[in-house]
Amino acid sequence: MLKDIIIDRHAMPEVLGYPDKITVIGDDSLILYHDVCRSGPNPFRPSDRKPWRDVYALVAPGELTWEWYDSPSKGPCLLLNNGGKIPTVNPNFNHDNLNVASLVEIHAGQASGWPGSAACVTIPLVGWSAFIGLFAAGDKGKLRIVDKMGVAA
Numbered sequence: 030m031l032k033d034i035i036i037d038r039h040a041m042p043e044v045l046g047y048p049d050k051i052t053v054i055g056d057d058s059l060i061l062y063h064d065v066c067r068s069g070p071n072p073f074r075p076s077d078r079k080p081w082r083d084v085y086a087l088v089a090p091g092e093l094t095w096e097w098y099d100s101p102s103k104g105p106c107l108l109l110n111n112g113g114k115i116p117t118v119n120p121n122f123n124h125d126n127l128n129v130a131s132l133v134e135i136h137a138g139q140a141s142g143w144p145g146s147a148a149c150v151t152i153p154l155v156g157w158s159a160f161i162g163l164f165a166a167g168d169k170g171k172l173r174i175v176d177k178m179g180v181a182a
Contacts, residue, residue, distance in 0.1 A: 031056040042069035086121035106136040
């Protein structure tokens with residue numbers, strides 16, 4: 030079954046927790062999943078508390094692809110754009126300050142309220158099993174990130 034994913038971004042990464050919404054829509058246009066997520070990275074780097082803009086990237090609004098992926102570090106998750114470059118809102122310290130990120134996934138957050146992400150989309154642990162249970166090896170689809178804040182990339 031084909032599935033589309035829509036993420037409504039409601040806050041910038043400075044906001045803690047999971048302020049955004051994620052919806053999974055089946056090929057029959059039925060909503061299969063709707064809950065909170067985080068479409069931004071950690072608000073700061075834990076090791077030195079540098080702000081996200083200096084050390085991480087925020088994926089730009091737009092359309093991407095996703096595919097089921099068994100990550101060596103996170104287990105089953107969804108890999109965006111086949112692991113290739115994705116446009117970002119800000120220059121990315123990890124990519125020579127270019128406005129791109131790569132190896133971006135949708136994965137489980139590390140803890141309640143803490144995403145554990147340098148650019149990835151995260152789902153709270155409490156909802157992760159229900160979310161990832163909708164997908165299986167070989168699944169692929171489209172993802173759209175929609176800016177609900179009124180600021181474009």
